[in-house]
Amino acid sequence: MSGDAWISETTPYLAPREQGKPDAWTEEAGRRGRRGGQTLLQVGEVSAPAPVRAALNLGADGQAVLRSRLILLDGHPVEIARSYYPVTVARGTRLADPRKIPGGAVSLLHDLGFSSGVVLEDVSAGLADPEEREHLALPEGSAVLRLLRTTATAEGVPFEASWMTMPADRHLTYRLGK
Secondary structure, rough: OOEEEEEEEHHHHOOOOOOOOOOHHHHHHOOOOOEEEEEEEEEEEEOOOOOHHHHHHHOOEEEEEEEEEEEEOEEEEEEEEEHHHHHHHHHHOOHHHOOOOOOOOHHHHHOOOOOOOOOEEEEEEEOHHHHHHHHHHHOOEEEEEEEEEEEEEEOOEEEEEEEEEEOOOOOEEEEOOO
């Protein structure tokens, strides 16, 4: 994706998928004649980083269920997506299972009674840390964009914080709505 403008709509990533449909990323890439995919890097209960603890109102213990994925375009890494869920939402569900979720996490969350009503996206930039450089195949000193998307119910109860890390040399435009 380097050097290419990529305009993406956030809405499909927040809506449950129809049964049998591919995940939103695979579908979006396919519409552009590309091949989208992902590799599961880590799933389990973790101590969430401070911005995620704050976003999810986790308190001092900061425990969350993490689903970390490497997002691929035509077989090449383009993003690290780390989705965090309060343990009260995810423990004992497929969110805590280290396998692909049929229909994706958004569909499962919907089935569990969690639908997006409020979405906040916070973008920052910085130097890639060693793990980000390794997964994204970046040289030392590379800059990355980090987008923290917090999804809450219509009542404002946060149930997912997704921290996405992308190389900064890409042009990304996110469009809300259609």
